[in-house]
């Protein structure tokens with residue numbers, strides 16, 4: 001039975017991408033790795049592909065958090081602070097639910113993210129609905145797909 005977890009997206013199926021892993025027994029975060037080597041110019045913001053999509057139960061979300069070591073060790077920050085990966089992003093017809101980490105180079109030098117390097121961590125969590133919630137429809141894409 002599938003409850004929640006990770007799969008590779010088709011485009012990276014044979015790219016040798018490891019599925020996200022926790023590094024210790026009590027770790028909350030599943031570490032995602034970069035699916036490609038990417039170079040960021042000083043101040044530049046880029047979407048780093050992870051090659052991964054995540055499935056989950058209704059009422060669950062996957063939060064993407066920065067690694068605490070990124071700013072000082074890599075000179076990178078997750079520039080949208082926290083990535084909210086919705087359950088209906090998985091398998092969407094636009095990009096299959098491919099999860100990206102939106103990183104900014106905060107240094108004055110080029111920063112390279114190597115393929116296979118751990119870049120962000122994902123934490124599954126439950127969420128609550130407001131009274132009289134009236135959401136309908138399903139997601140097609142991400143990063144502004146629902147309009148301005």
Ligand SMILES: O=c1ccn([C@H]2C[C@H](O)[C@@H](COP(=O)(O)OP(=O)(O)OP(=O)(O)O)O2)c(=O)[nH]1
Pocket residue numbers: 064080082083084085086087089098099100101102141142143144145146147
């Ligand atoms: O760091 C992130 C944040 C989001 N997403 C994907 C999954 C999420 O379900 C979708 C939409 O994210 P969000 O709702 O935060 O962005 P938006 O700017 O509101 O875009 P949309 O109009 O598509 O909802 O984009 C990522 O891959 N990485």
Ligand SMILES: [Mg+2]
Pocket residue numbers: 146
């Ligand atoms: Mg949105």
